[in-house]
Amino acid sequence: MMRRFTWLVPAIYIIFLMLPIYWLLNMSFKTTNEILGTFSLWPQEFTLDNYRKIFTDSTWYNGYFNSLIYVVLNTVISVTAALPAAYAFSRYRFLGDKHLFFWLLTNRMAPPAVFALPFFQLYSAVELFDTHIAVALAHALFNIPLAVWILEGFMSGVPRELDDTAYVDGYSFSRFFFKIFLPTISAGIGVAAFFCFMFSWVELLLAKTLTSVAAKPIAATMTRTASTSGYELGLLAAAGVLTIIPGAFVIYFVRNYIAKGFALGRV
Amino acid sequence: MATKTTNQKAWLFVIPVVLLVAFNAVIPLMTVVNYSVQETFGDNVFFWEGVKWFEQVLQSERFHAALGRQLVFTSIILLVEIPLGIAVALTMPRKGPWVSVCLVLMALPLLIPWNVVGSMWNIFALPETGLLGKGLNVLGFDYNFTRQPLAAWFTTILMDVWHWTSLVVLLAYAGLCSIPDAFYQAAKIDGAGRWAIFRFIQLPKMKRVLTIAILLRFMDSFMIYTEPFVLTGGGPGNTTTFLSIDLVKVALGQFDLGPAAAMSLIYFLIVLLVCWVFYTLMMKDEVE
Numbered sequence: 001m002m003r004r005f006t007w008l009v010p011a012i013y014i015i016f017l018m019l020p021i022y023w024l025l026n027m028s029f030k031t032t033n034e035i036l037g038t039f040s041l042w043p044q045e046f047t048l049d050n051y052r053k054i055f056t057d058s059t060w061y062n063g064y065f066n067s068l069i070y071v072v073l074n075t076v077i078s079v080t081a082a083l084p085a086a087y088a089f090s091r092y093r094f095l096g097d098k099h100l101f102f103w104l105l106t107n108r109m110a111p112p113a114v115f116a117l118p119f120f121q122l123y124s125a126v127e128l129f130d131t132h133i134a135v136a137l138a139h140a141l142f143n144i145p146l147a148v149w150i151l152e153g154f155m156s157g158v159p160r161e162l163d164d165t166a167y168v169d170g171y172s173f174s175r176f177f178f179k180i181f182l183p184t185i186s187a188g189i190g191v192a193a194f195f196c197f198m199f200s201w202v203e204l205l206l207a208k209t210l211t212s213v214a215a216k217p218i219a220a221t222m223t224r225t226a227s228t229s230g231y232e233l234g235l236l237a238a239a240g241v242l243t244i245i246p247g248a249f250v251i252y253f254v255r256n257y258i259a260k261g262f263a264l265g266r267v
Numbered sequence: 268m269a270t271k272t273t274n275q276k277a278w279l280f281v282i283p284v285v286l287l288v289a290f291n292a293v294i295p296l297m298t299v300v301n302y303s304v305q306e307t308f309g310d311n312v313f314f315w316e317g318v319k320w321f322e323q324v325l326q327s328e329r330f331h332a333a334l335g336r337q338l339v340f341t342s343i344i345l346l347v348e349i350p351l352g353i354a355v356a357l358t359m360p361r362k363g364p365w366v367s368v369c370l371v372l373m374a375l376p377l378l379i380p381w382n383v384v385g386s387m388w389n390i391f392a393l394p395e396t397g398l399l400g401k402g403l404n405v406l407g408f409d410y411n412f413t414r415q416p417l418a419a420w421f422t423t424i425l426m427d428v429w430h431w432t433s434l435v436v437l438l439a440y441a442g443l444c445s446i447p448d449a450f451y452q453a454a455k456i457d458g459a460g461r462w463a464i465f466r467f468i469q470l471p472k473m474k475r476v477l478t479i480a481i482l483l484r485f486m487d488s489f490m491i492y493t494e495p496f497v498l499t500g501g502g503p504g505n506t507t508t509f510l511s512i513d514l515v516k517v518a519l520g521q522f523d524l525g526p527a528a529a530m531s532l533i534y535f536l537i538v539l540l541v542c543w544v545f546y547t548l549m550m551k552d553e554v555e
Contacts, residue, residue: 009358013351013436014372017429020391021375023398027390039401081283088280093273100281102546107292109542111490113511114531117518118295141291144284202380204493205515219380223497233390240383247378248371255370 021244027237035233050238060239063218066132067201068246070215073136075196078143079151079189086151087177091163104145112205115141120209134210135217139203143196150195154188187257194254201247218243302528320529330530332505333513337489340509344427344488349481351428352435357469359440370440373433385497388426392498412499416506419499423507426494431484438480442473475549482545489538510534 027035028050029043038044054060088094089101119138120129128134162184166176182189204219211217222239303320305313324330359369376384394400394411399422403410412422446468454464492511495501501508501516508516514534518527 006358007360010355010360010369013355013432014369017372017376017433019398020387020429023391024387027396035396039396041398077287081287084280085284088277091271092277093271094275094277097277100285102543104284104288105542105546106539107288109486109538110292110535111492111511111514111531111538113490113492113514113518114299114535115291115295116515117524117527118298119291121298122294137287138291140287144288148284198378201378204380204382219382222386223382233396236386237390240379240386243380243383244375244378248375251371251374251378255367255374 024237024240027233028241030234032232032234047234050234051242053235054238054242060218060221063216063221064242066211066215067207067217067219070132070135070139070207070217071197071200073132074139074143074200075193077136078140078147078196079193081140082144082147082151082192083182083189086148086155087181089148089152090155091160101148104148108142108145108149110141112142112203116205116209119206123210129210130212130214132215135207135215136200138206138210139196139200143199146195146199147192150192151185151188154185154191158184190254191257194250194257197250198247299528299531302524303532304525306525316525320525321533324526324529324533329513330533333508333510336506336508337510340424340491341485341488343424344431345481345484347424347428348432348435348484349477352432352480353439353473353477355432355436356439356443357465359436361444370437373436375433376430377433379430381493382497384426384430385494388422388429388494388498392422414503416503419503419507423495423498426498427488427491430494431487434483435477435480438476439473442476443469446472478545478549482542482549485541485545486538489541 026042029046029048031045031047031049034040034043034045089097123129123134123138128137158181162180163176166180171180204217204223207217208220208223211220218239222236222243304316304318306316306319307313355373360366379387389397391397392399392412394404394413400410400412409415410418412418450468451464454468459467490511491509492515495507495509496512496515499507501512514527514530517523517530
């Protein structure tokens with residue numbers, strides 16, 4: 001029977017996904033000499049020096065803090081702003097609603113390369129250049145539309161009767177919204193937050209353009225290492241491994257909703 | 268499904284979003300429009316140029332070449348990732364402990380910063396020290412992605428497949444999970460084969476999520492910048508210089524603001540047009 005071997009397809013696919021990650025891990029435990037000198041499938045002289053360097057050098061570990069700060073700021077801003085808007089889109093018809101929704105989506109479609117230079121000028125003009133909030137606001141450009149889209153999908157799945165019953169029971173709008181509605185769509189909020197986190201965490205072009213020293217993201221610190229100090233592959237690999245950890249951590253929490261989230265709440 | 272009532276006060280709910288996005292979108296976009304019709308020699312002195320830059324960009328061979336490479340790249344990406352994603356989703360377990368393991372492992376590449384993806388594949392594919400590069404050379408292939416255009420393309424595409432196929436898998440999987448068991452039982456009674464089940468039950472049910480998958484994969488592969496920039500730097504030569512890479516070269520490298528701005532607008536309009544078509548298709552489905 002063919003069916004018995006179908007598990008091979010996802011298994012091979014996952015092995016394919018893990019190979020480069022394994023190689024990165026392998027490199028991160030090697031010394032530069034070993035990387036350049038010999039080829040081996042696992043570290044011959046196992047070393048933690050690369051990690052030690054990252055945890056003791058402030059330009060390195062500050063990069064992680066900077067990234068985490070603006071990612072969290074962005075997630076909070078995007079989800080908070082998107083919640084009422086998504087509610088409006090899912091419950092009401094109003095003048096220009098469809099156009100507004102598409103206009104929001106167009107911002108998710110804008111290539112960051114198009115906006116890099118004007119963003120630099122805009123944020124310099126309002127004197128926010130090289131601050132965490134600048135990157136958080138800039139990432140809101142594509143994260144707010146995404147959060148609105150996901151939340152609207154989840155909210156539209158909640159029957160309108162829930163709202164009506166609450167009003168009949170004498171709830172005010174704000175009490176209904178915070179006490180009943182938000183808990184009902186908590187999964188959707190989690191998923192939207194996850195996606196904001198994800199896209200802010202992985203984006204580099206804008207984050208790099210809008211920062212120089214004080215808010216420099218870890219990803220930019222890495223590119224600098226790659227270009228200036230020749231090729232410290234081991235160090236670069238260790239820094240790369242450490243950037244995977246926060247992602248793996250948040251995936252674990254949303255694993256049951258992640259598929260629905262990618263479908264923008266519309267399965 | 269919720270029915271909507273007309274209420275103009277809903278605008279109040281939307282205002283924060285509109286303000287935040289408008290600050291980020293309208294001002295920079297107007298800056299780009301502004302540059303695209305003017306010439307500058309520095310010192311903030313600008314001269315009106317009309318549509319000169321647009322004509323120049325539209326006629327330049329460099330832009331045509333970058334656009335061509337971009338279209339070929341995006342087509343290959345869609346042709347490989349969508350079928351592969353569907354195949355993996357179809358064969359994934361539906362129940363049991365393996366589901367979570369599969370989902371978490373598959374989602375992992377999506378959460379890795381894009382430049383790290385580039386560095387990781389660089390390290391993985393280096394002909395002397397990388398597993399892929401060394402492996403291919405040991406197997407007798409002459410492979411060096413920093414020198415051979417074909418190898419550079421192969422590596423860039425493999426990297427994108429590695430990076431983003433999981434998105435298609437997750438979407439298709441979500442669509443498959445929404446099919447009630449009763450559908451399969453009915454198909455069994457009718458004596459439907461594997462292909463018939465796929466064609467008449469699974470594929471129609473996945474249509475919505477697949478539209479989203481194609482839309483997202485189109486947008487993101489069309490805007491790709493960081494990963495190939497880190498991996499190949501657009502080379503060897505210009506062979507992997509896609510639109511965004513070329514744009515950044517013109518705008519920040521040569522500081523040709525006018526042509527860069529005109530190119531940005533043309534670029535943005537192309538993305539917008541394709542996405543509008545997809546969006547209209549998707550919304551039509553939603554109404555049905």
